[in-house]
Amino acid sequence: MSWFAALRDSVRAGLKVDRSLSSPRRALRGAVAAALVVFPTLALAGPGPATSAAMGAFIAGTATFQRSFRPRVSLAVAAGIGLGVSTFLGYLAVGIPGAFPVLLALWAFGAGMAWSIGPSAGVVAATTVSVMLVVVQLPVSVPTALGHGALCALGGASQALVVTLWPIDSWRAQREALADAYAELAHYARRLRQDPVAHVDPAPFITARHAATLTPWQARHRPPELRGLRGVAERIRPTLAALADPKVGAAAEGPERDRALELLAAAAETMDALARAVRTGEPYRSPKSSPALTLTARDPDTADPEHAVLTGAARRSARRLTSLLRRAVDTLDREDKETVSSPVAGPGLRRPPLFRLAPSVLLAVRRQLRPHSAVFQHAVRLSGVVTLSYLAAKVLDLHHGYWAPLTAAMVMRPDFAQTYSRGVARLAGTVVGVAVSTAVVQLFHPGQWLSAALAVAFMGGAYLTLRTGYAVMTACVSSYVVFLLGLQPGDPVRTATDRILLTLIGGGIALLAYALFPTWQTARLAERLAEWLAAAGRYGASVLTVFGEPGRGGEDVRSALLDSREARSELLQAIDRADAEPVRHEGQLPELTRKQIDKARAAVGMLGRSTVLMEAHLPPAEADPLPGAVEFAEELRDATAIAAGALLVGDQVEFAALRALHRRWDAELAALPPSHRIEVARAGSRMVLAALTDLEKATKARRVPSGA
Template sequence: MSWFVALRDTAKAGLTLDRSLTDPRRALRGAVAAGLVVLPTLALFGPGPATSAAMGAFIAGTATFQRSFRPRASLAVAAAIGLGVSTFLGYLAVGVPGAFPVLLAVWAFGAGLAWAVGPTAGVVASTTLAVMLVVVQLPVSAVSALGHGALCALGGAVQALLVLAWPIGSWRAQRDALADVYAALGDYARRLRQDPTAPVDPEPFVVARQAAALTPWQARHRPPELRGLRGIAERIRPALAALADPRVGAPAEGPARDQAREVLAGAAEVLDALAHAIRTGDPFRTPSDSAGLALARPAHGPALRGAPRRAARRIIGLLGRAADRLDQQDRSTVTPAPTGPGLRRPPLLRTVPSALRTVGRQLHPRSAVLQHAVRLSGVVTAAYLAARLLGLHHGYWAPMTATMVMRPDFAQTASRGVARLVGTSVGVLVATGVVQLFHPGPWVLASLAVVCMGGAYLTLRTGYALMTVCVSSYVVLLLGLQPGDPVQTAVERVAMTLLGGAVALGAYALFPTWQTARLPERLAEWLAAVGRYSSAVFTAFGAPGVGQADKAVRAALLDAREARGEMLAALDRAEAEPVHHPAELSRRQVERARTAMGMLGRSSVVMEAHLPAPDSPPVPGALRFAEELRDATAVAAAAVLLGQPVDFAALRETHARLDAELADLPAEEAAEGVEVVRAGARLVMHALAELEKAVRPRAAAAAEESAAEGAVPSTA
């Protein structure tokens, strides 16, 4: 993709507006909290402190709208602490010649590293940097620096208190995450009726697991319908795949396939009803009688036998458990005890050591987070110094623009840069026009700023450009409390926005972090993770009574999901980058490898539905095949990373011995899982053969084709 096309596409993405809005009640709550801070501070202390308090209230309120499953109040408190510290240090450094650029560079570097913890931490850290640049322009003494920092923190504290006093959709994110899992399973069941090998999207399961990790307070207060249903959904997923797959489940044609389609159709209706009940909190309503009969018949009907019969009965039982759990919770007025230990999310204070370790793991030259931190530090400092050299009073808008634009990947940086330029220009011109034409007093300016804050909260989902219009307007209105020429100020701010955006994009062009170059690394990590997952499944069949097979399979599955998510995210970002794919791995090869990896993961999912009980007899040869599979995929992952050919010859020999050994077993000695292991091993080998072809280096493929052409006798 050329630079022109990449910039054109990212510009369109940045200016695209979505019709969806944030919950108006939550936007009103954030604006009310800001008003409760700004207006009294203006009355008691004047415009300068009111500006600091307003910045703290707005940014802390913005933190509560980030996509996070932590309590919103704790996010506001964390943002408030960061804002208070950054403001206090900024006020101290700005009075010492040469100290503020050094502090700016160090703080920007830390804000860049915060992306290692997660997007929410990265966004909040970037906003603290932006606030530091704005509020330190106000004339204050060193003695009052602590007061301004405290006012910033107070704004965030009021946001947190109002979240507790006025709860709105406190568990909405967790409800939606769990409901999305059941809705995705319903869609998956319907697709399996037409395409028995259709893949399942693991993204809802990943998000639901993140939502299920609770702090101690959340664990005590969560709604009862959020207990235990995620684990049931995790077990339904492989059962659906095992029933539909013709190589392990129901045959491709015939009465058994028809009955399997009935089971899938009934399951889809029940799953949709479960999703609706979870999302809305309404009582669970059983679907129509015909769907219920279609779901019940296969348990006693003559068509399904063996593994597909067991899968159908497992689906029916799991759906019944999920429905019973919701029914019991609807009838009960007492919150039931938690099922199992659950997933622990420690309080924010206790996550500091873990966050520091996470950041420490990114301190190596190839880390995208470290490169982003270095780039952000250099860009913000350079923009600040360039604005100071130009002698502009409002030069801080250049580094502030760079701070809010810069992201670890090219697509977001370019799209946000264009949106920031357009939104800031419109916002500055509109707010300056209001100030110039109507000359509002301090109270009117403060009230309009609070209204603009509410508009920013309301348009957070609509698009960055429209939200930036509101943000720029409220900043201009707040700073309008200070003396100055509005027209000249508007011109300087727009010019500094252009400078900051240009410096940010130029820095990314000179010091890029291309996801394209990391595709082989992401593919290798995914291959190794899926290999460990497949190996864990075969180990469960080869040694069912050793250790806790279910937990080992579960842990390996989570690692595979995480690696897959990182691979797909890298692919999406690489699509927007103006660079070609590396010679070792073309776009076509990546897509073929992605398909093969999906086949490999699916084969393990199908087998997972038939995991044996701990007292089941082991399947001969399965343990040996599991060990060889784990080693072979690890070696293959290293080969992909180094651009070398992938060879599964040794694994093929192990599979041939396994298949022959299982085929020779007498019927009376064959364990229940023998047929599943044989079919699953064949699926695994087919997927690895496709992967072997997909990632073959171009040079090797060209040499083989040339050799084949030379071996063909001439007919001339």
């Protein structure tokens, strides 16, 4: 994509306005929580402390709107503490000549590294930089720094208190995540009717797993209908694939295929009904097609082809599918402990409390502390941009110079598309917000109390428009800051002009810095592909190991599946971001063209899908071991790991040793008495080899590295 096309798309994305709004009740709750701390502080301590309290309340309230599955109370408290610390340190440093820019650079670097924990942590950490920049402009002495920091934390505590006393949709995020997983299964079942080898989108299942990881408090208070359903969904996915696939499921044509299509359609409607019930919290309503799910077998002696039975592996898959769907419906309907604690639900996933996260947070940050890490590069870029914007405003001696680094901090993101679209939206939203709010101040001259009320109202507007678009939300944020800082004396027209100019300076520096020191996802596609290949190989090896050693390795299968799913999701996200980048794909991918990457991605996807089909027919613990399965699994794990390394260093990808071992193993299985397990193992392993052969072909025409 050319620079012109990339910038055009970024401008369109940044200025796009969506009509959807956040929950009005939650927006009102956030504004009320801010008012509860702003007005008493204004009455008791004056405008300066009230500004600190308002900043803390607003940012803590924003944290409760982030896509997180932790209790909203803990998010508000954590954000309030972070804001209090940043404010206190900022006040201490601003009184020491030359200390504040150093602190700002270090704090911005830490905020950038917070992206290694997750997007929510990165966004909230960036806001602490902006709060530090705003509140330290207020004239206070060092002894009162602790008081201002405490007021910021008090704003977070106010949000936490109101969330506790006024719960709204407490489990909405978990419901949405679980419902999205069942909705994706319904879409998957319909796609399988058209394409028997279709792939499922891993994102809803990754999100559902995160949503099901609970703190001890959440585990005790979780609604009964949210227990066990995710485990059922995880088992439905491979069962659908096994039923639809013509090699290990229903025949490609004929009455058996017609019956499989009928079951897939009925399963899709049932899962849609489950998704609606979970999403709304209303009772499950059985669709008209549900009776079809009970007709997995019919009279084998009838001459009517429409009454033909499903046989073999297809019959077993159909029975398993109907059993799982009945279990899901029973779990949602009865909500009794016998159902929800069944083995299908699996062990509970535990999320440690925030105060116990320090070791894992430090480990995550340490893993990203390397020069080639995208998070590390973002942290360095953010630190440099914020500090440079701050110094540029100081050199130009512009009033309210903090607005430039504030803009830079809020614009910068780890990828190109978000950074440029937010930059455009920030400029447009700031111009509109500052112009409108300044006009109000100039025309009506609101006093302290009315200015505080308008600031709180625009806080609620910012909460309400979080989903509407960044430009609209930025207009609300700019207006609330204008009214909030309007509590201090100053010329509103000059202030508005300076803020617009400083927004141009900060945003321009941020966009120019990303253009000069980019982190292109295009150059990382080969690395993401290699990670997925290695993870898919481990997944296939773990499933085949269970065929050789029934009853062992169940946890390994689950862990390998999650790793493969995460790796595929990261590759898909990287491809989406790469498509929006203004760089040529050729010359950015080490020895692989983008076309080869796409073909190789399809081959690795077939490897994962072949494993899913075998997982749907895992033998029970009491089954006899399948000879040679463990040896083939070990060779598959090693071969895919070596191939992943070859993708990164430019060596040839080949699977000659694995192919030779497969020929011997397949001949050994052919000599054994026929059985369902042997049939599945032979068909699945052949599909694995076919996928790896496609991978060889896709990467065969390697480009010679420049300078070789």
